[in-house]
Amino acid sequence: MIGRLNHVAIAVPDLEASAAQYRDTLGAQVGPPLDQPDHGVTVVFIDLPNTKIELLHPLGDASPVAAFLERNPSGGIHHICYEVDDIGAAAARLRAGGARVLGDGTPRIGAHGKPVLFLHPKDFNGCLIELEQI
Template sequence: MWRGGRWALQVVVGRRFTTAPPPPVGRLNHLAIAVPDLDAAAARYRDVLGVKCSEPLSLPEHGVRVVFVELANTKLELLEPLGDASPIAAFLQKNSAGGIHHICLEVTDIHASMAHVGKRVRLLDKEPKTGAHGLPVVFVHPKDMCGVLTELEEMKG
């Protein structure tokens, strides 16, 4: 009983007075490239780089058509606008040939990451959204990350 009481006290003290380490960021899940013509872009990447590309997939709820390009350690996602309210339409108006739209980093607990990151820089969403892979995501303001639009995606272990 006494030893149990001491352990319980240590846990409480640890929680209240130590600084928790930042929630870990793991893999680069993908690099998203906005393109004006998805089929031409996939053909270009396949032909020039010899990389394996998926069939195009329409994601109307996310306003994009996507092709996944497999690399040995991560993937590229080629994104074409789909519909009038596509989140990449404005980017392509400024970058007509296409360009890197965002990077996606994996986290293990989206709420813990949001609490940590949101105290330091601006998040674009107050609550996690469901991303294109069906997992919880949040975006960090690009101006606060050296001009890089950064998506955090919760991966289930």
């Protein structure tokens, strides 16, 4: 069912410093900061040859990343995203397997404009998993 690893999302307390570190110290291809007000984050994409890293920083008052950074002030890996062909079929299979889909259990439109859902980290070794329909 799951396909490519679409991205690894890292919550960071200082987006500019982290972007500079990936660009200058690690020598990666780093994009400009992009505000995504509908998702409560500002994102910097780091393009690797086979996948991407998303640096996430809170935007606005209801950011899903703010509480994570309160618990992890120096930042940390926030979630990993796997691609699926059919998000509805994926959700059904996951529920049948006993995994909890966050929210009301139905896919919503994610930060890339594609249908996504998130799985409960307690069901997956403490990892927040996003599934994105490609």
